[in-house]
Amino acid sequence: MQWGATAWCRDMAPLGVHTAFAADDPRLLDAALAGYRAWGETEAPETPRIEIRLTLGERAAPGPCLVRVTGSQLTLSGTGVTGEADARLGTARCIVPPHFLDDPASLVADILDPLLLFLLARTGRTPLHAAGVVIGETALLLCGASGSGKSTLALTAAGAGLPVLSDDTVYVQTDPVLRVWGFPRPIHVFPADDPTGSDHRRLRSGRIKAAVPLPASASVLKADRALLCLLDHGDDAALEPMDSVAATERLSRLEPGFDLLAADSAAAVRALAANGAWRLTLSRRPAHAIALLRDRFGDGG
Secondary structure (H helix, E strand, O other): OOOOOOOEEEEEOHHHOOEEEEEOOHHHHHHHHHHHHHHOEOOOOOOOOEEEEEEEOOOOOOOOOEEEEEOOEEEEEEOOEEEEEEOOOOEEEEEEOHHHHHOHHHHHHHHHHHHHHHHHOOOOOEEEEEEEEEEOOEEEEEEOOOOOOHHHHHHHHHHOOOOEEEOOEEEEEOOOOOEEEOOOOOEEEOHHHOOOOOOOEEEEOOEEEEEEOOOHHHEOOEEOOEEEEEEEEOOOOEEEEEOHHHHHHHOOOOOOOHHHHHHHHHHHHHHHHOOOEEEEEEOOOHHHHHHHHHHHHOOOO
16 A cells, blocks of 8 residues: 655644645645635644544546444455554545545545544534534524434524524533534435425435535534433423433434544533523424524523
């Protein structure tokens, strides 16, 4: 396996973590950085905590990329794609076929995000399976299993003018302060629920979803205050306080992927639950749930 020399490099800070992106071709570096512009470039003097190195490979037909995690190692493989990440070293590298130069969205979604987020999640940014919307100065973390309506709620919140951290996963920092990070990406909903009528589709959790991009004005990168809102379903929308111990216990049942960092997840949930927890019951109209949240938290309280 031949890894090329990386002559072009940029520094950014996704989730606040100093990260160096490097490539052996300037076109590859530009395509890679297309998905991380929201974070801006940094000139932090310290040694990067994460390094992502990319090599332009041989031509290959487009195809799916498979991800495998074993302990502190991640491997990425596909037609013409060979990648690996090592959480102990904070490094990742990947050979990328040339067709990704013309498809930056797929480069980011299929190659870079899996490598980068694997490393970030092991650098004090613990993933929590939740959508995040911001009302006032408070991030409301809408926690529920796959298919519980998180993405639809996030899309409804954005349509109501509320900033969105994420539609499915937020990242919790507990040291030196509690902070919740978003990761700007399209919101994925079933095609029938896509108000834009976009024909851009992706396979998510074994289901075909429409990818609805959000304008930069609708995305927010972080929040320093957060509350847990656990999702249930019923005939009528309702919002009520929830015992923090019960909330912590319920969120200890981790879905595949999130269970790889069980101890970190438990610590993150305990830190969040210390601020209180709520039960949000969803009806068939997600706008009713968003209205309840705005009524309760619209003053920032």
